[in-house]
Amino acid sequence: MPKYDSWKEMPIAGVIDKPATAREYNTGTWRIMRPIVDKDACINCMQCWLYCPDMAIDGIVKEDGKTEMVGFNYDYCKGCGTCAKVCPVNAITMKPETEFLK
Amino acid sequence: MPTKLAITGAAAVAHAMRQINPDVVAAYPITPQTPIVEYFAQFVADGVVDTVMVPVESEHSAMSAVVGSAAAGARTMTATAANGLALMFEIVYIAASMRLPIVMPIVNRALSGPINIHGDHSDAYAVRDAGWIQLMSENSQEAYDLTIIATKLAEREEVLTPAMVNLDGFITSHGVEGVEILDDEVVKDFVGQWEPKYPLLDVDNPITHGPLDLFDYYFEHHRQQQEGLKNAYKALPEVFAEYEKISGRKYDFLDLYKMEDAEYVMVVMNSAASTAKYVVDELREKGIKAGLIKPWVFTPFPKKEFLEALDGRKAVVVLDRAMSFGKEAPLYSLVKSALYEAKERPMIGSYVYGLGGRDVTPAMLHIPFEEAMKGELDPNEERYLGLKE
Amino acid sequence: MPVNMKQLINLVAKEDWPFTQGHRLCPGCNAPMVAKWATMTAKALGYEPVVGAATGCLEVSTTIYPFTAWNVPYIHNAFENVAATISGAEAAYRSLKNRGKLKTDKPIKFIAFGGDGGTYDIGLQSLSGAVERGHDFLYILYDNEGYMNTGNQRSGSTPPGADATTEPVGKVKTGKVQFKKNIVEIIGAHENVYAATASTSDPFDFMAKVEKGLKHEGPAFIAVLAPCVRFWRIPESDGPKITKLAVETKYWPLYEIDRGVYKITRKPRNFKPIEEYIRSIGRFRKALQHPEYKEVIEEMQKYVDTRWERLLKFEEATKGMYLR
Known part of the structure; x- marks a missing residue:
């Protein structure tokens, strides 16, 4: 994302002339609680993927046609815990970020 | 055609x-x-x-x-x-x-x-x-x-x-x-x-x-x-x-009417300028060097053009068809500001007229010219044309 | 066939998220769920969504210059006029298409998002006008029952007893006394419109309604109950859990009025008392300390019961009777 140094460089009209530039802002830094998935328990129903308000869960449809919850995108996950709450098999637990400090 | x-x-x-x-x-x-x-x-x-x-x-x-x-x-x-x-x-x-x-x-x-x-x-x-x-x-x-x-x-x-x-x-x-x-x-x-x-x-x-x-x-x-x-x-x-x-019709920032040698200038916008042109003609017939400026462009405000047109004239009367409560009338204050850099500043006066569609008569528009010619303009006084005083 | 999970996952794999990461809505906010589901549904159906947003949480948090979380065309104009703004864009689409000036052949659909402030209150005229004129657009209200973007002021959607800064619960008052305005009936009464309620507890019900709304040639309106976790004083993770309870207590029945024809889209087998809903939300806590608030709860119970009975009767009475 350009940081403009002069009004002369900026597109006029206040427009943002490229889509999805917000990705350059990592909302993952806001996170206090980190979701961890137990893949053995996960049934890949994708409810977490559907609900995540931050599009921070990756999912795929595999070649065999089955869906798979791939994991979390911690660059953007704000740690709200909605995924853990909507998980029908309680495969996601929320852990304090302090546990992951190196 | x-x-x-x-x-x-x-x-x-x-x-x-x-x-x-x-x-x-x-x-x-x-x-x-x-x-x-x-x-x-x-x-x-x-x-x-x-x-x-x-x-x-x-x-x-x-x-x-x-x-x-x-x-x-x-x-x-x-x-x-x-x-x-x-x-x-x-x-x-x-x-x-x-x-x-x-x-x-x-x-x-x-x-x-x-x-x-x-x-x-x-x-x-x-x-x-x-x-x-x-x-x-x-x-x-x-x-x-x-x-x-x-x-x-x-x-x-x-x-x-x-x-x-x-x-x-x-x-x-x-x-x-x-x-x-x-x-x-x-x-x-x-x-x-x-x-x-x-x-x-x-x-x-x-x-x-x-x-x-x-x-x-x-x-x-x-x-x-x-x-x-x-x-x-x-x-x-x-x-x-x-x-x-x-x-074939010529436009500019300012419509200058009989301005070549004008000493007394009226500035007015829109339809009242037609009446003002008539008044200028009447004055000219009497040998008075009257002229008129009617801006075709209000924004961007043609400040330089106003300065060039008004520098060195004897007097300028600016007519506004609205008030700016507690402040000088808008066109007047802009024209006055344009004259800040004039080499020979004319006398200047502010006239408010025609509010709410009140009729604008030639007799009314003679008044600012007359006051200008008598040297009675006061740059700090807002005067009213056609008001029931 | 309504859109399914696989379609959505494949869509994102192939075409990316239409509404992306990096927006700055609060953790657990329900508004981005609504935005995500609606735009994904449109894309999955093969439409190109062009989005309008009223001033509000969704707008300010997704487009902080020079950052935008929108991967589709987006316009914000002001608070009270998203419906009029999108109606202008839709008119332009018709005109440019008719005059052969459009650069794309892809079918465009217009989606306007507004919060309850921009919809129930300040934007109601603009919305009513755009619906009456019959523009082809889908208006999605994310209803968090207050001016949450500016810190929880009362709106025409705030329920009685919910603590709000401009109508707070105090020593002698139990906060707002008026019930929510029934926005879906107001919009439904325009008659040329597909109008529905939805809830963040049921994304597939919502997305089925988005699909109906988009396919309806003319105005469509969906009111989605979408909690503000912060000012509802509920855990960040609990938005959908709470809206589920709203449906189960008849606080927020899921139904539609399709050109005058009523249909309840979800009929819970067992209902829970409204008090359970109220007690699960922190913003009612202060009012609950007032003994007289008990009467308000009783009134609300009576109201939701009656409304439900009416809905059942409307459903029966309006079967097949499309007004337009």
């Missing part, structure tokens, strides 16, 4: 709109602008134009829809007056900030309150800082011409600034005069097609319009708007010259 029609100012503007053939018109009727919308709606109903008309439920929605349409990439027009413009106010600023070349005829009418439907310039002055180009017309012919000129000017890439074309309520909008209408094809070629810079409907290149602009860049965007107005100032002579080529 151009056609001469005996029509009202509203019809003249509607014909200009028909020839400009905008993609979208969104408008709400308000006296005295109503006939413009009615004429145009009839053109649509009769299939004379294939413009999509959006008959909105308020002026606020008119300006909002016009912003949506112009941002989408469509040539878009609307029209309003007084209270309607006041209701739009918030979005009038937004349209300018989004650099949408909307053209909007304003049929000048007194702002409430008390409510009044007749002509004065309080509406035009109220939006003088909104970031729009403001062109001023004395009569129907000028309203027609300036509507076409405004379209060409507003859409220039270095300008991309919306424009208002002002004509006096009832006096111009409802008065029948001879108006020369250019050939449709001539106008079509003159205004050409608008190529929008950031069309919302370009789904392959998604653009975000109208983001939240905090302290990091809001200032810079305003500086860009200022540049748009500066560029409009630079482009105007060129657009006027191009228009002269197709119409």
Whole structure:
């Protein structure tokens, strides 16, 4: 994302002339609680993927046609815990970020 | 071949709109602008134009829809007056900030309150800082011409600034005069097609319009708007010259009437200038060197042109058809400010006239000239013409 | 066939998220769920969504210059005019298409998002006008029952007893006394419209309604109950859990009014008392301390019961009776 140094460089009209530039802002830094998935328990129903308000869960449809919850995108996950709450098999637990400090 | 029609100012503007053939018109009727919308709606109903008309439920929605349409990439027009413009106010600023070349005829009418439907310039002055180009017309012919000129000017890439074309309520909008209408094809070629810079409907290149602009860049965007107005100032002579080529009618920042050797100068906008020209002629017959300046362009304000035209004259009287409560009248304060750098400052006086459509007579317009000639002007006194004192 | 999970996942794999990461809505906010589901549904159906947003949480938090979370065309104009703005864009689309000036052949659909402030209150006229004129657009209200963007002021959607800064619960008052305005009936009464309620507890019900709304040639309106976790004083993770309870207590029945024809889209087998809903939301806590608030709860119970019975009867009575 350009940081403009002069009004002369900026597109006029206040427009943002490229889509999805917000990705350059990592909302993952806001996170206090980190979701961890137990893949053995996960049934890949994708409810977490559907609900995540931050599009921070990756999912795929595999070649065999089955869906798979791939994991979390911690660059953007704000740690709200909605995924853990909507998980029908309680495969996601929320852990304090302090546990992951190196 | 151009056609001469005996029509009202509203019809003249509607014909200009028909020839400009905008993609979208969104408008709400308000006296005295109503006939413009009615004429145009009839053109649509009769299939004379294939413009999509959006008959909105308020002026606020008119300006909002016009912003949506112009941002989408469509040539878009609307029209309003007084209270309607006041209701739009918030979005009038937004349209300018989004650099949408909307053209909007304003049929000048007194702002409430008390409510009044007749002509004065309080509406035009109220939006003088909104970031729009403001062109001023004395009569129907000028309203027609300036509507076409405004379209060409507003859409220039270095300008991309919306424009208002002002004509006096009832006096111009409802008065029948001879108006020369250019050939449709001539106008079509003159205004050409608008190529929008950031069309919302370009789904392959998604653009975000109208983001939240905090302290990091809001200032810079305003500086860009200022540049748009500066560029409009630079482009105007060129657009006027191009228009002269197709119409034979010459426009400029200022309409200078008998100014070559004028010692006593009246400055007045719009329809009252016709009466003032008559008064200047009467004075000239008596051997008095009277002259008149009528700005065709109010924003960007032609400060340099005023300075050049007024430097060294004996006296200048500025007439405003609106008050600025607690401050000097708008046109007066701008003209006075333009004279700051004059080598020989003329005497100057401020006159407010014609509020709420009060009639402007030649006798009334003689008064400022007489007071100027007697050396009775006071730069710090606002005087009133035709007021029941 | 309504859109399914696989379609959505494949869509994102192939075309990316239409509404992306990096927006700055609060953790657990329900508004981005609504935005995500609606735009994904449109894309999955093969439409190109062009989005409008009213001033509000969703707008300010997704487009902080020079950052935008929108991967589709987007326009914000002001608070009270998203419907008029999008109606202008839709008119432009019709005109440019008719005049052969459009650069794309892809079918465009217009989606306007507004919060309850921009819809129930300040934007109601603009919305009513755009619906009456019959523009082809889908208006999605994310209803968090207050001016949450500016810190929890009361709106026409705030329920009685919910603590709000401009109508707070105090020593002698139990906060707002008026019930929510019934926005879906107001919009449904325009008759040319597909109007529905939805809830963040049921994304597939919502997305089925988005699909119906988009396919309806003319105006469509969906009111989605979408909690503001912050000012509802509920855990960040609990938005959908709470809206589920709203459906189960008849506080927020899921139904539609399709050109006058009523249909309840979810009929819970067992209902829970409204008090359970109220007690699960922190913003009612202060009012609950007032003994007289008990009467308000009783009134609310009576109201939701009656409304439900009416809905059942409307459903029966309007079967097949499309007004337009």
